[in-house]
Amino acid sequence: MKLFRQIKRLTAKTKAFMWEGSVQDQGNSEGLTGSLENDFHRIKQLFEGAADFSYREMKINQMNSVVILYLNGLVSIERLEIHVFHPLVTANEKLPQHVDINIDDLKGILSSAQVSQGATFREVIDQILAGGTVVLMNGSKQALFISEQSWEQRSVDEPVSEAVVLGPREGFTENIRTNGSMIRRRLKTTKLKFEYMKLGSISQTEVMITYLEDIAETSIVEEVRSRLKRIEIDAIEDSGYIVEFIEDQPFSLFPQVLQTERPDRVVGNLLEGKVGILVANSPFALIVPVTFFEMMNSPEDYYGRFIMTSFIRFIRYLFLAVALLFPAIYIAVTTFHHELLPTNLIFSVAASREKVPFPAVIEALLMEITFEALREAGLRLPRPIGSTVSIVGALVVGQAAVEAGIVSAPLVIVVATTGIASFMFPSYALTGAIRLLRFFLIFLAATLGFYGILLGIFFILVHLVQLRSFGVPYMSPVAPFHFNNLKDIFIRVPWWMISERPNETGKRNLKRLNPRNRKY
Incomplete structure (x- = not known):
């Protein structure tokens, strides 16, 4: 065993030496x-x-x-x-x-x-x-x-993946200098710092770390710098390459790095003590650390009136439960727990499933996989026809499947509602995690009914509580609990009441506004 460990260490040193040699060849x-x-x-x-x-x-x-x-x-x-x-x-x-x-x-x-x-x-x-x-x-x-660089580049356009009704309409481009200038325009302070480094032995891709010196935790900035410097790869083509190298737990389904193409969102997070990472040739900036609740917030939440924003957040969390649990609950009720439905409703569901030759779980999996295929086809097709094909395809396939007796009408309603709910999350990466966990809960519901659903929720919550993003608890400020930080989680209170930054990232400089600000 000792000989095996020595051989392993020697092999690692040899690989490191070979890597350094390949870098020097550049x-x-x-x-x-x-x-x-x-x-x-x-x-x-x-x-x-x-x-x-x-x-x-x-x-x-x-x-x-x-x-x-x-x-x-x-x-x-x-x-x-x-x-x-x-x-x-x-x-x-x-x-x-x-x-x-x-x-x-x-x-x-x-x-x-x-x-x-x-x-x-x-x-x-x-x-x-x-x-x-x-x-x-x-x-x-x-x-x-x-320095007389000049090349063709895309103009500053409205963000595609994070469109808003209220708020700025400019998004990042593939030019890292342009992206840095958009941040600098919003924060006219000498405390805003930019640090450059190059990653990729062949591509030599420029990467920029940005933070506010008097707000961001020094330990977090140093950890970001250290993780980036440890990356050894031949090329970095997009910021997505970096995500998997710097996450605390890369095998987790939940994203631990926030990806955004909005400069205003980066600035808002910098003001809370976060660190931004910009990558040349990528319109998506990375923000670390991040929590689950920040993934559920939209940039538009801070531009509208707080009453409407709080209502929309309530709807968002409600449909988070729908997107995750609705198909599993349908399977559990129709397979194990018929007594939970009113008599008339259970007769209606039973009548609709009378001609269906498959168990509820097979029926649900067929529809869910078909819906995922239609969603992916809509994204990959040219934009003018992509949405049309996905909508018409869903209507035609759903109606034909019901008439052929392959699936029941109530299940089509369940899958359609679940699909709509999954489009409500501001973070695309979080949407992917919810979609995968939905299949996990479907199998548990088909096996153990509601007991399986509760068991699955328990495992998900345990995983979320122990998850970290650059050392910051993923479920903060709920676990660990910080009452003062709840003002911007499930609801958003008026701006004049948000007097402090989040404890986990902004404790160096908690005060963000004059306490004399108030509603008159």
């Missing part, structure tokens, strides 16, 4: 030599076969030459002409021809707003791949990095 950490010909030749070899790799050789005077390197399609040629090429041509005409200049003189010649320096091949390669422009000069072991 660029060389050696410094530039100062020989323009050698450095330029080495970089050209690395980009051999890349048709978008472009360069231009220019003379500043008879003593100094430069090479400008960039990837066509990732830089603005127009801005490059104005801020780089034109100043160098002008310098060639004005500077003395037999005077040797250094890299700092060259930096002063360029008119670009962002010019930095680097001294290694790795920095040069990273800059070019990130859409920057690199200027190499003969006799200099330093290179100039110019």
